[in-house]
Amino acid sequence: xxxxxxxxxxxxxxxxxxxxxxxxxxxxxxxxxxxxxxxxxxxxxxxxxxxxxxxxxxxxxxxxxxxxxxxxxxxxxxxxxxxxxxxxxxxxxxxxxxxxxxxxxxxxxxxxxxxxxxxxxxxxxxxxxxxxxxxxxxxxxxxxxxxxxxxxxxxxxxxxxxxxxxxxxxxxxxxxxxxxxxxxxxxxxxxxxxxxxxxxxxxxxxxxxxxxxxxxxxxxxxxxxxxxxxxxxxxx
Amino acid sequence: xxxxxxxxxxxxxxxxxxxxxxxxxxxxxxxxxxxxxxxxxxxxxxxxxxxxxxxxxxxxxxxxxxxxxxxxxxxxxxxxxxxxxxxxxxxxxxxxxxxxxxxxxxxxxxxxxxxxxxxxxxxxxxxxxxxxxxxxxxxxxxxxxxxxxxxxxxxxxxxxxxxxxxxxxxxxxxxxxxxxxxxxxxxxxxxxxxxxxxxxxxxxxxxxxxxxxxxxxxxxxxxxxxxxxxxxxxxxxxxxxxxxxxxxxxxxxxxxxxxxxxxxxxxxxxxxxxxxxxxxxxxxxxxxxxxxxxxxxxx
Amino acid sequence: xxxxxxxxxxxxxxxxxxxxxxxxxxxxxxxxxxxxxxxxxxxxxxxxxxxxxxxxxxxxxxxxxxxxxxxxxxxxxxxxxxxxxxxxxxxxxxxxxxxxxxxxxxxxxxxxxxxxxxxxxxxxxxxxxxxxxxxxxxxxxxxxxxxxxxxxxxxxxxxxxxxxxxxxxxxxxxxxxxxxxxxxxxxxxxxxxxxxxxxxxxxxxxxxxxxxxxxxxxxxxxxxxxxxxxxxxxxxxxxxxxxxxxxxxxxxxxxxxxxxxxxxxxxxxxxxxxxxxxxxxxxxxxxxxxxxxxxxxxxxxxxxxxxxxxxxxxxxxxxxxxxxxxxxxxxxxxxxxxxxxxxxxxxxxxxxxx
Numbered sequence: 001x002x003x004x005x006x007x008x009x010x011x012x013x014x015x016x017x018x019x020x021x022x023x024x025x026x027x028x029x030x031x032x033x034x035x036x037x038x039x040x041x042x043x044x045x046x047x048x049x050x051x052x053x054x055x056x057x058x059x060x061x062x063x064x065x066x067x068x069x070x071x072x073x074x075x076x077x078x079x080x081x082x083x084x085x086x087x088x089x090x091x092x093x094x095x096x097x098x099x100x101x102x103x104x105x106x107x108x109x110x111x112x113x114x115x116x117x118x119x120x121x122x123x124x125x126x127x128x129x130x131x132x133x134x135x136x137x138x139x140x141x142x143x144x145x146x147x148x149x150x151x152x153x154x155x156x157x158x159x160x161x162x163x164x165x166x167x168x169x170x171x172x173x174x175x176x177x178x179x180x181x182x183x184x185x186x187x188x189x190x191x192x193x194x195x196x197x198x199x200x201x202x203x204x205x206x207x208x209x210x211x212x213x214x215x216x217x218x219x220x221x222x223x224x225x226x227x228x229x230x231x232x233x234x235x236x
Numbered sequence: 237x238x239x240x241x242x243x244x245x246x247x248x249x250x251x252x253x254x255x256x257x258x259x260x261x262x263x264x265x266x267x268x269x270x271x272x273x274x275x276x277x278x279x280x281x282x283x284x285x286x287x288x289x290x291x292x293x294x295x296x297x298x299x300x301x302x303x304x305x306x307x308x309x310x311x312x313x314x315x316x317x318x319x320x321x322x323x324x325x326x327x328x329x330x331x332x333x334x335x336x337x338x339x340x341x342x343x344x345x346x347x348x349x350x351x352x353x354x355x356x357x358x359x360x361x362x363x364x365x366x367x368x369x370x371x372x373x374x375x376x377x378x379x380x381x382x383x384x385x386x387x388x389x390x391x392x393x394x395x396x397x398x399x400x401x402x403x404x405x406x407x408x409x410x411x412x413x414x415x416x417x418x419x420x421x422x423x424x425x426x427x428x429x430x431x432x433x434x435x436x437x438x439x440x441x442x443x444x445x446x447x448x449x450x451x452x453x454x455x456x457x458x459x460x461x462x463x464x465x466x467x468x469x470x471x472x473x474x475x476x477x478x479x480x481x482x483x484x485x486x487x488x489x490x491x492x493x494x495x496x497x498x499x500x501x502x503x504x505x506x507x508x509x510x511x512x513x514x515x516x517x518x519x520x521x522x523x524x525x526x527x528x529x530x531x532x533x534x535x
Numbered sequence: 536x537x538x539x540x541x542x543x544x545x546x547x548x549x550x551x552x553x554x555x556x557x558x559x560x561x562x563x564x565x566x567x568x569x570x571x572x573x574x575x576x577x578x579x580x581x582x583x584x585x586x587x588x589x590x591x592x593x594x595x596x597x598x599x600x601x602x603x604x605x606x607x608x609x610x611x612x613x614x615x616x617x618x619x620x621x622x623x624x625x626x627x628x629x630x631x632x633x634x635x636x637x638x639x640x641x642x643x644x645x646x647x648x649x650x651x652x653x654x655x656x657x658x659x660x661x662x663x664x665x666x667x668x669x670x671x672x673x674x675x676x677x678x679x680x681x682x683x684x685x686x687x688x689x690x691x692x693x694x695x696x697x698x699x700x701x702x703x704x705x706x707x708x709x710x711x712x713x714x715x716x717x718x719x720x721x722x723x724x725x726x727x728x729x730x731x732x733x734x735x736x737x738x739x740x741x742x743x744x745x746x747x748x749x750x751x752x753x754x755x756x757x758x759x760x761x762x763x764x765x766x767x768x769x770x771x772x773x774x775x776x777x778x779x780x781x782x783x784x785x786x787x788x789x790x791x792x793x794x795x796x797x798x799x800x801x802x803x804x805x806x807x808x809x810x811x812x813x814x815x816x817x818x819x820x821x822x823x824x825x826x827x828x829x830x831x832x833x834x835x836x837x838x839x840x841x842x843x844x845x846x847x848x849x850x851x852x853x854x855x856x857x858x859x860x861x862x863x864x865x866x867x868x869x870x871x872x873x874x875x876x877x878x879x880x881x882x883x884x885x886x887x888x889x
């Protein structure tokens with residue numbers, strides 16, 4: 001269970017881009033978050049993925065409130081999330097070959113055994129050829145790079161996926177291919193998904209339920225009221 | 237409506253190819269080559285002339301003092317009859333050594349400080365940058381003189397003096413670069429992939445700023461050479477008997493008034509030409525590392 | 536539309552890049568198409584297929600290592616042969632108005648929209664004097680439906696939609712006969728995409744109908760008033776469907792299908808297997824990707840570039856198919872009537888037609 005409760009977050013003091021927003025995602029559930037560009041939904045996604053510390057509000061992950069973000073968050077918690085961003089060009093370290101890009105989280109967490117096999121397995125899942133794996137980001141197209149970024153997000157087998165406008169820069173076929181990869185992974189592992197986007201048709205087709213940014217706080221409140229306070233739920 | 241452009245296709249691809257902007261490229265290549273040749277000549281002269289030419293640059297010949305350039309002494313002789321060409325090469329050797337050593341030291345210090353400030357952020361960043369501001373508010377030359385004055389004259393005090401006054405700009409450049417890289421999504425992705433703070437800095441941030449830091453280091457070599465020359469010229473750098481370009485010009489000052497131009501001109505040229513060559517190469521490098529140029533294929 | 540002379544006529548346009556190491560990358564190969572006044576041609580394809588390179592070639596904005604071949608006639612001017620001076624003085628802004636990909640990045644951050652408009656007006660039209668420029672700027676903004684109250688705002692104070700309108704207003708100032716929109720809807724939300732393309736459509740339609748009632752700025756080309764043409768480059772098929780009269784599908788640097796938009800998106804559907812696959816990948820259709828990856832532009836196969844991913848490929852595909860009629864394929868889907876069953880490797884009548 002991933003619960004965002006009354007989150008307020010932003011980058012400048014006293015000018016939050018997210019105000020008092022709540023959202024709950026059940027385990028294995030795919031939630032589409034729909035909203036116009038610049039409304040703060042990406043910030044909310046970063047809060048959910050422990051990448052941005054909110055000014056106020058709580059994030060409750062499987063019954064336990066999260067108190068630390070980014071580097072301060074325990075590694076097992078951080079790596080429980082796989083994130084894919086909108087612009088593959090900015091999301092890939094320009095110096096790393098695609099193979100190293102995908103393998104980087106494995107190296108960072110010290111899981112070196114079976115690394116090559118895991119990378120090869122993911123590369124074939126996202127449709128990257130061995131030839132492409134040897135190239136650096138400026139030598140491949142946006143679509144190919146985004147495939148690598150998705151592979152990187154999946155490499156640690158996260159329990160949650162956060163896709164922030166993952167397909168906004170991509171053509172229809174690559175979009176369909178990447179969504180299929182995500183769904184295959186979710187079917188195999190039961191991971192939950194927060195897909196942020198602005199294309200209603202896509203999110204409706206992709207996700208179990210789609211919520212609109214405008215309706216967020218109002219929608220989440222009744223659910224919150226109806227449930228027991230998660231602090232009292234014994235943590236497994 | 238059907239296509240109104242039925243193509244006469246099937247034939248081979250059109251043969252007439254037009255290019256754009258070839259002229260500009262060739263002058264750039266020429267410029268780079270000239271600079272590279274000059275820089276190479278400088279380095280070769282400094283490395284090869286002393287061991288190959290078994291002449292003593294300190295050899296005093298009072299009978300041949302202040303001779304104008306001739307075949308025997310292409311750059312003429314100085315006020316105690318030493319061959320100026322030889323003195324210049326030895327001077328360049330010392331100046332270049334000081335310049336490279338000081339630039340390297342300054343770059344290492346500056347990169348470390350700048351990266352620390354940029355990667356840590358918050359109050360650590362503010363504290364470090366205030367120190368940088370404080371140090372840079374003191375005039376460089378004054379600070380340099382102060383440092384040199386604490387030691388016995390020699391090469392290493394000058395290196396330290398130049399290095400300690402020049403790391404500030406590198407620290408600022410590196411910090412700014414690190415800050416801009418830190419906001420990139422790929423750093424977010426690394427954090428989410430479980431990378432520690434140290435790993436993010438060392439593996440993702442530093443390699444990204446190294447080209448900039450390297451460029452700053454190269455551009456600093458001529459700067460450091462000038463700084464050394466200035467210190468020596470003021471009589472504070474190297475002892476007068478050690479030939480450096482600064483000491484050469486300093487001792488030649490008097491002769492200039494007497495109409496003897498060669499003892500100042502040639503050491504001066506020896507500062508300026510390598511400086512321009514290095515700056516030219518650094519400029520070409522900057523164009524190469526500019527990300528917009530890096531991917532010439534715009535797909 | 537055939538009775539009117541096309542605004543832009545592209546014949547055999549090819550672009551290749553010379554890479555370090557002597558490698559050649561064929562980014563665009565042998566493109567032929569026309570854009571008529573009052574018409575919108577949408578050039579669709581996935582990222583890296585060469586469509587942005589084609590746009591850059593038309594604007595003369597290719598990098599130094601590019602070579603071009605063929606012709607792109609805009610009125611009397613061959614855009615590919617023109618020198619930089621001609622392009623700067625008579626083409627950009629005056630003959631081609633560019634609607635950019637990311638308008639916020641296209642505008643100077645430290646200047647207001649009014650100041651942008653004023654500068655462009657001074658540069659492209661004969662309007663002089665403070666009052667006249669002020670009025671003309673207001674009028675130019677109005678044409679792109681940019682609210683007058685926001686004229687004194689800076690680009691960062693505008694929403695994505697308003698920034699897009701500001702950029703469109705700038706593109707319209709020179710009253711160019713051809714509008715070139717390079718991915719104008721990337722990163723916009725669906726509503727905004729619809730609004731943006733509707734506005735672009737309006738500029739195309741207005742240009743062709745009520746042109747004589749337009750601005751005193753028409754000192755530029757003789758084409759002004761004959762109707763505006765729009766070449767829209769996009770990967771967004773929904774946007775293309777909404778706006779386009781005709782669709783050109785690009786794959787691996789070649790235009791593989793050039794056809795009527797209604798037929799393409801509607802009843803008979805696309806004829807090229809790639810176009811068909813692209814449409815089927817849409818979330819409101821089958822949502823199934825085309826298997827495989829597009830080939831490298833630096834390493835294209837000798838035959839049809841799509842053959843490796845195509846269910847209909849046969850031995851005939853080892854030879855590159857010419858663009859015959861509307862499609863460049865050896866085994867296109869049937870032209871008229873209902874769709875043929877999918878798993879028919881080679882329908883004899885299709886082969887005859889091709």
